[in-house]
Amino acid sequence: MDLAISEATWLQSLGPHSHELLEQVGDVATECAKRADEHDRTGTFPAKDFDDLAAAGLNAATVPREHGGLGLGPLNGDTLTLWLMTKELAKADLSLGRCWEGHTNSLVLLQALASEQQQERWFDGVARRGQKWVAWSGEPQARKPGEGTRFGTSITAVEGGWVLDGTKAFATSATGADWALLLVNTAGPGGARHADAPPEGLLLLACDLSDPTVTVDESWWDPIGMRATASHVVEFGQTFLPEENLIGTPGAYLHQGWQSAFTPHYAASFLGAAEGAFDYALEYLARQNKTADPYVQQRAGSMKVNIETSHLWLAHVAQLWDSGQRAGAQRAGNSARHLVEHLALETVDHCVRACGARSLVRPSPVERILRDLTFYARHDNDDHVLATIGRAALGETHDSSFFKP
Ligand SMILES: Cc1cc2nc3c(=O)[nH]c(=O)nc-3n(C[C@H](O)[C@H](O)[C@H](O)COP(=O)(O)OP(=O)(O)OC[C@H]3O[C@@H](n4cnc5c(N)ncnc54)[C@H](O)[C@@H]3O)c2cc1C
Structure with a gap:
């Protein structure tokens, strides 16, 4: 595409390293585009796309450099490179773009709010083991016509942490992510977007999705589009979240x-x-x-x-x-x-x-x-x-x- 005006402005503001990264992302995106139709038809999380991003050394895009990442994003003084990477992936497959955003945004939150010890632990998993993250708030409260399920979670403080019970909808990457940042409210169901409670009630808790009390209900997600985001309903059945998984002070988000x-x-x-x-x-x-x-x-x-x-x-x-x-x-x-x-x-x-x-x-x-x-x-x-x-x-x-x- 010929972008005469644009090349004089946004692309020229990027350094040679950004151009290299964008070329690399472009190569990966070319392969992702070939798989997009299949992922869409089957409603499958684009796991191979994430594998390719990890193999190309791109998956830890928003992990700070001192933790083995590329150091991109709004906390590292290089925001546009990240957003143009996202654009390339979304151009190949918008569902992939959403899963990628969820992953990279979660890492921005860890950098912003997690302790140094927490960062060391979780960034290592991303940079060295290709772990995938996502952030889940979605607990819409108003039911649609014919909707039987009521979404929402309740959290109870117990010794050494919290116990979470209930459901979240629109849980992007539900069948692909390793860790989720859960936005949960001590005042009751509603997460962040659908709650009216005071901000201090909003906790940000990291949840290891291999925990057997966390299960995915794949029957709900049958949307018109974004099918490959696998944004299923996720159920938490008395899931224990230890206090070392609390990120930042309550309400900081x-x-x-x-x-x-x-x-x-x-x-x-x-x-x-x-x-x-x-x-x-x-x-x-x-x-x-x-x-x-x-x-x-x-x-x-x-x-x-x-x-x-x-x-x-x-x-x-x-x-x-x-x-x-x-x-x-x-x-x-x-x-x-x-x-x-x-x-x-x-x-x-x-x-x-x-x-x-x-x-x-x-x-x-x-x-x-x-x-x-x-x-x-x-x-x-x-x-x-x-x-x-x-x-x-x-x-x-x-x-x-x-x-x-
Ligand atoms: C593809 C996709 C992926 C997503 N991935 C994630 C994810 O990874 N993590 C996550 O946390 N969330 C995710 N979301 C969910 C999103 O954040 C919302 O929770 C979800 O879209 C809410 O569903 P809704 O629009 O049907 O419901 P509602 O929130 O009920 O909204 C319906 C409409 O009513 C409006 N509305 C809501 N409340 C009021 C009110 N009090 N008065 C007047 N109007 C109101 C809304 O603005 C909207 O237009 C995703 C959404 C999509 C579409």
């Missing part, structure tokens, strides 16, 4: 606004999906000899501008994180999340309108991208994201983490 480091990371994945559709459209339209059509030209123009705009926003937010302007980064990150969702969805729509119906017949990747992106964009409600941006602009009280009304 909300008090310090850590979710806002991950909000623009979702946008990087949305952008990957858009770029996948754009690349496909360019090939498709050239093949069909339709490039002289003025409507096609306008749609191609819009797609290109959308993708460039999204890159510029991500580069802007990344630069704010890297220069320590955290409050500005948090605000701009929400704006980027809002805008890139729309630009990405519009780009996929342009692709479909320019290419026609056959672009939505399998094995076209656009068919999968459309389903995946439509569904993944629900990960946070854009109406509430935008209202949060508005509330901040108006000086109103707002929740910039979970965009609660």
